[in-house]
Amino acid sequence: MIADNQALTLNALRVTDESLDRQVQTAALYGQAALDQLDMRISELAGPAQEAAVFVRIAVAIQMRTDDLGDLASKHVTEFTRAVREACWFYPVPNGLFNDDCSHVPALFEHGAAFTPLRLLAIELAGLRDVQSMLPQIKELVTEPASESVATLALTRLGAATAAMHSLAADCVTSGIDERCYAAMALIACDPRIADDGLLELALNLDPIIADQAWAIATSRDPRSAVDHAAARRDMPPAQRARIMAMAGYPDSIINACAEIAETEGEVTVSQADLLELTLGSIPVEARCVPNSKAEKSRALRTLVLRVFREAHIGLRNDADIDGWQVDSILAHPTQAKQVRLRDGRVLSLKVPPLGRAIQEVSHPLRQWLYIERATTAQRVFSLSAFDVARRQDTSMTAAEFVDAMVDR
Structure with missing residues (x-):
């Protein structure tokens, strides 16, 4: 995808996204015939082309508000996680500037009650799409080991970070485990208020790649100090x-x-x-x-x-x-x-x-x-x-x- 090319800009991303939007909207006009054609293509293709077909199939289903979205997402989410995630994240195309329809996200959450991968995806989508109606359900899941990290990040994105998240982020940063450090950085980047100066200093001493978002916060808070500090860092x-x-x-x-x-x-x-x-x-x-x-x-x-x-x-x-x-x-x-x-x-x-x-x-x-x-x-x-x-x-x-x-x- 064009987003994988770090050198490209929002203007470049927009060209591709607008083209995809038009294609998804056009396919939705053809109804079931388009869905049948996409299902056939998915069965015929392999590799990246098959993944792309899954993305389009799910995007069109969301655009059409079909009843089979839950079954479709459950079928593909394990093998084509990124395609399912991004189709559910990006679509449907809204009817107006501030008319963003997220009704498929709670529906996926309910459909995934007995299927953990789909439920975790729905929790993540709730944060990405700002589905405030799902706050009560996510708060209940934040204490469950299987969903703790995903639910915590979703709550932070929804503006519902708690005081305990500072301690959680600090524990992750000091653990020395890359996966937990990345999780802490994701929390801090969403709501920098989680990181006081002490926690931010700890984060800055991580590997520079892991600490990338911490450097963004440090530069925002004290740009002159960040410039001087960066000049002294050889790594x-x-x-x-x-x-x-x-x-x-x-x-x-x-x-x-x-x-x-x-x-x-x-x-x-x-x-x-x-x-x-x-x-x-x-x-x-x-x-x-x-x-x-x-x-x-x-x-x-x-x-x-x-x-x-x-x-x-x-x-x-x-x-x-x-x-x-x-x-x-x-x-x-x-x-x-x-x-x-x-x-x-x-x-x-x-x-x-x-x-x-x-x-x-x-x-x-x-x-x-x-x-x-x-x-x-x-x-x-x-x-x-x-x-x-x-x-x-x-x-x-x-x-x-x-x-x-x-x-x-």
Whole structure:
């Protein structure tokens, strides 16, 4: 699936999702004839093609509101877990912007009463689709060993995290067991309030890959400290360090990143492109295309950086346009500039940063960080996934923009 390509953006995801939506809606118009054809194709195919057919079959069943969805999901959920999960997560296509029909999720929960895999899927879907009506049932299952982790995460996504979840997350982080550490990170990413400074510090000391979402929270809470901490970590993946610098948006970090890009052969990496897009608002053609000249790439980057800095009223040295990429040779007042943050080519001054235009153009990992930043700075649950269907991400961002506009008034 296109979501598996970490380099692609929400705009790219939207193209595929809209095409799938149209195909599912069209198939639903043909009724039982379409279902029969899909069943036949599932029996004939194998491998990824068969999995794709299962995805479409279940998506069409949800779109048509057929009575056989429970039996169909039970039949395929063990062998084609991802196909069943994502079809139930993404569909049906709503009739209006805020008319999201989730009635199939409680139905799957009831159908799975005697079939654990289906019931666990329904619990997960309740969190992913914000099915508040299922809160009582999920609360009852949170103490059962078979469903504890899934139910706990669903409750957190539903905004029903309890004080006990802090202790649970801390126990998971200190266990040293990767699976439990990942579970803790999932909880914390949905509701960063679970992680106080002590727990977050523990999480940051995990393997950087496991701690990825913890770094997003740390950067949201104290961007300058996160940038300095990341600079001292030799084991941190370059892409993760670039995400920290991008979200922080400090001029000195931007200059250092541009210095690295200017000295590197070829086009910018995904993480470098993300940094330029999120902080400066654009990526020079000379940096994006290959083959390219180091000199031309450096010149284009400098032109962009100086323009954005001047528009943001960041003091520059008189010879900033001809000297090297050292911070002191570009910034007139480096210490003062350390207090300035840039987002989408402008000074970032709001406590809760707007999601903004750039979120459409950055890769899946950085977009997920920006969702976590939203939850952290707003001090509330914002459990949107960068791998959710594009239309739902668009709707959530529209709602967030509306809230921002009301607050600004």
